Amino acid sequence: MHEMSVALSVVDQVERAARPGGAHGVRRVVVEIGELAGVVPDALAFCFELACAGTLLEGAELATRFLPGRASCAPCGRTWDTGMPPDMLCAVCRGGAGELLSGRELRITEVHWSASPTTPDPTPVPQPEES
Template sequence: MHEMSVALSVVDQVEQAARSRAGHRVHRVRLDIGELAGVVPDALAFCFELACSGTVLQGAELVTGFVPGRASCAPCGRAWDTGMPPDMICASCRGGATELLSGRELRITAVHWAAEPTAPTPAPTPAPTPETLHEES
């Protein structure tokens, strides 16, 4: 499942950006996914949640945007939505000299940071020992 490698890559890139924001957790990540990128958004969301565990992204929301596949014809200049599977033949001139304009994107477009830095987790209080217990009469 390549969605896990995509999720791990997104987490890695956001963690690198987080280093300059010491202590700030990530609230939300927006990712644009092209129609032709071969990524299943639901599978990516599942993998993203797993990949975030134990990082500054733990609990972060993944918001995905859809980017349609678009192509243009070099000879006649017509542009169209390719659909899936992609139709790369121009309907106007039936030419095959086309260029893919969009649809393969896989891009982090925004990271929303938590308003406040995460406070360091306090050290646990040690359990009382017989030497530290004092009986009151």
């Protein structure tokens, strides 16, 4: 299951970011998932819970934001939702997509740290974008 490797990678990245700041725990991780990324959000949530066991992230919530696949037509400039499976032909001029604008994203966008073992910090800390 490919979602397990994604979940393990998320846990690893968040733990590496937590060490220099001395974080005591993680309450919530927000991940953007593109429609064309090949990741099933429910499967990722299940794997994330397993991957967090025994780590700084144990008990953390995983929130996902869905990003639709979007393409643009080089000949006429129209943009459209590609859907799944992706439709890469322009409905207006039947030209091929000149550019895939979105849909392949898979990145951590927010981590909500616990300030101490007993006092949660309500302020999210943005993480660098990774695709």
